[in-house]
Each structure stands twice: as C-alpha cells, then as structure tokens.
Amino acid sequence: MELQQMRYVIAIAEERSFTRAAERCFVVQSSLSHQIKALEHELGVVLFARTSRRVELTEAGEAFLAGARASLDAAERAALDAAAATGQIRGNLTIGVIPTVTAIDIPAMLGDFRAAHPAVRIRLRGGGSEQFIAGIAEGSIDVAVLGLPETTIPTNVSTRQLTKERLVAVVNSDHRVASRRRLRLEDIAEETFVDFPEGTPGRAPSDLAFSAAGLTREVMFEAMNTDMILNLVRQGLAVTLLAPAVVPDDPRLISIPVVGGPIRIEYLAWSDFNPSPAAVAFLGLLED
Template identity: 55%
Template sequence: MELQQLRYVVAVAETLNFTRAAERCRVVQSALSHQIAALERELGARLFERTSRRVRLTSAGEAFLPEARACLEAADRARAEVAAAGGELRGRLAVGAIPTVTALDLPVLLRDYRRRHPKVGITLTSAGSDHLIERVRQGGADVAFLGLPPRAEPKGVRSRRLGGGELVAVVAPDHPRTEPESDLAGLADEPFIDFRAGVAGRVQSDEAFAAAGVRREVPFEVSSADFMVDLVRQGLGVGMLPAAYATRFPDLRVIRLRGAPTRVEHLIWQDRPSPAAAAFLGLIDERPGS
C-alpha cells in the first residue's frame, strides 16, 4: 500500500469522478485507475462502485476513506516535523472561519503569516460554526474561528474565547422605522432575514427573542451574511448582524437593541497542532488583546 494510492482514493471519493480525480492528482486517468485497482486487489475488496453514470463508495470504501485520510495527514505531519526540526517551516495550514469574524483582522493575520512562513501552503474555508467544528474534529482544518451563543462551547476540539459582542438589527436606508434603538418586542411585527434554523448563527437570535417572550417570523433563511445584506437592501426584512461587522455596510441603517442577542467568538484547533498550525497559534498570541 502506497501513499500515492491513498491520495488517489481520497481524490476519487471527493470528486466522485475518475477523470476529475486524475486531473486533480495530475496523472492520466489510466494510471490512477490502475493504482486503485491494484490497491483493491491488495485489500481484497472493492472501494468504489463504477457505472457509466456514476461513481460511489462501497461500504468497504466508506470504512477505508477516513483511515486513508488519517495516513496522509500523518505523513504530511511527519514531513513538517522533520523540516521544523531543521529550522524550516513547511507543510500546510488549513484555516476555517465564519464570514463575520470581528475579534481579529483575519486577512491581515493570514498575510503576516505568509510573509513569515512563505513555504507553508495556506487554504481558507468559509462556513458556519457547526461545520467548522466538525472539519477541525475530523482533521480537515487545523484551526477555525467560530461565533457561538454565549452558553455554547465547542466540543471535541481545543478552544479559547477571543471576545464577544451584541448583535444589532439592520434595515434598508428607506425603511419606515427611524428610531436608532428598540427593544425586541418593537420589531415583532417585522419580517426577518436570518440564517437557517438550528445553526449557531441563528440560535443566538432565537434564544434572545424567546427569552424576551417575543414571537417573530423569519420568511427568509440564508446561508451567508452577504446574501442577508443583499435582501435587507431591497427592503425585504430586518437582518441581524454583529455590531462590529455591521459597520462594513454604511448604507444600511442600524437599530441598537435593548436585550440584544449576543455571541462569542472562539478560536479552535486540533489536539496536536502541526508545526504550521502551532506557528499560526503563536502569531495570534502576539496580537494585542488576543
């Protein structure tokens, strides 16, 4: 069993297409297919079901995939540890972040890290907090930045709080409401634009309205803050954004809230950070207030 074979299996599992997997691995498809077939013979089991229309993992393939990823991760870590022992930082740094990070300036942080460690490959995934926790837990990301309700704590990862803040309501510039401040009951008759029910970005608002005994309607559910802002601009409803993040949209009107929902930003990372991840965590520690 060779590491290259494991890379081919992971590529096919993620693309569900032998041609695209070969392109990703920069080999001809026949070579990739041959190596996977050789691995299947060695294992005594088929990893993929192949038809003219689709490719999918068999039950054996589903069992094999996480172990293949773990082996590749261990090999990458070993290379990085050897390089770090020689005074050179190499490898990869996979970062995850919610789109509304405000506790630190993430683009500047990534820029400074790349300047300091130019031989480390950096990737960034933007997603919701629940998805990012799972990515770090499974090794798909080294570190991630989350936003959670005040009482929530990320499970299965190492973490620390970066800071917190209140949410504000944002409305279109020509919205009939003119008051700069309101309680939650004062907005009860407004349609809301918010994230999907159950995700961390929505829970903080739902809990605040429930605690205030206020029932609200959320006819528009979105998966990104930018889409929320686009809908707010069209006057379709009231959005809820972290106060520090809302300042990025000066065309929107902000309504401060009494009894406002709050959220806490967290930094999470794997139990045994790679040298590249440890250096990133160290860079964060250097930031004032971190």
C-alpha cells in the first residue's frame, strides 16, 4: 500500500468524483482508477460504490478513510520533524486573528517570520475568539490572538496574556459629549450603540460592564469589523466602545476614557499537544 494511493482515496472521498479527484491530484483518470482497483484488490474490500453519476464511500471505505488521513498526517509530520532537526522549518502555519488586535503588530511579526522561514506557508484566518479556541483544540489552527472579557478564562488551550486594557467611548466630533474629558457608563447608556454581534467575545466586555452597573443600552447596529463600526460613528449614527489602539487619528472621531468602563484582555493562544515545527518557531519569535 502506497501513500499516493491513500491520497487518491482522500481526494475521491472529498470530491465525490473520480474525474475531479484526478484533476486535483494531477493524474489522468485511468491511472487513478487503476490505483484504486489495485488497492481494493490488495485489501480485499470495495472502498467506493460508483455509478456513472455518483461516487460514495462504502462502509469499508469510511473505515479506511480515517486511517488513511491519520497515516498521511503522520508521514507529513515525520518529514517536517526531520527537516526541523536540521534547522529547516517547513509546512503550514495557520494563525487566527481577531478584528481588534492591539498588543502585537501581526504584519511585522509575519515579515520577520517569513524572512527566517521562507518555506513555511502562512495562512491567516479571521474570526472570533471562541471559534479560534475550538480550532486550536481540533488542530485546524496553530496559533491565535484572542480578545476576551476579564471574567472569561480560556480553556483547553495554552495562553499567554498580551495586554489588559479598558475600552474607551468613541463618538462623532459633533456629539453632545465630545468635549468631555471622561465619562461614566450612565452618561452614554441612553445613546444608540454600534457593537460586535450579540454573543460574541468582542461584545461581551461591554455587555458585562453595563449589566454590572445595572444599566441597559440599545445596540441598534452590529458589525464584525472595526472599520464598519467606526464608519457608523463617523456618520453620527451611533457611539461605540473600543480598545484605544484601534481608533485611528481622525478629527471626526473622539475617544473618551470611561470610568468603570469595560475591560478586555488580549491573549496569545496555542496548543501544547504536539505543536508543529512552524508553530514552535513562531511562538519562539514572539518570546524573543
């Protein structure tokens, strides 16, 4: 049994087509079909139920697929570990980045990493902290930057606290409180807010702060990126609460400290369970 045959099985299972699998593997379909028939003969089982229109895994095929994926992962990891032993870092590095990273300069870090390890393929993933924690636990993400309220402690991942900061109120320059040097939550509780979607870690610090103060607020607008949030503030449609570092120098935007305002903690997260050589190298760069 060859590793290439396992790759063919995985490709067919994922594409549900011999034709598309052959294109994906850069082989002619007749060669791929021959290899699958040879593998089925060797194993003594049928891996695929196929007609001219449909291709599906048999029960035996489903069982084989899991082992094939594990074997390929082990083979690829063995090659990466061997290369790393000689100082050559290869493979993939998948990094999860929330929309409000303030503690580290991601582009600069990637520039340094790329210069030191040009053979590593870097993949950036946008999303939320809970999504990244789940991705690290299941192995689809190597490293992530998280932003969480101070009452939420990340679990099932290794973490390092990067920064702890109090959010500021951001208002339009024409807003009634724009000239204030500081605010309390009750000063803006009656305003219309724009914030991250309900239930997301990006919004949780603000929701928790208002709840702890016995206040309610109206979040009329929801957005997943800070550019949209700030544009709505520029238009005078809403106010918001954000980390100071994500608010640009713009005369139309006024940042005001909030006494007793929300506190947000930024973490670097990763898995200590068998991290890839690329992940270890990236974490080492951050330590330096």
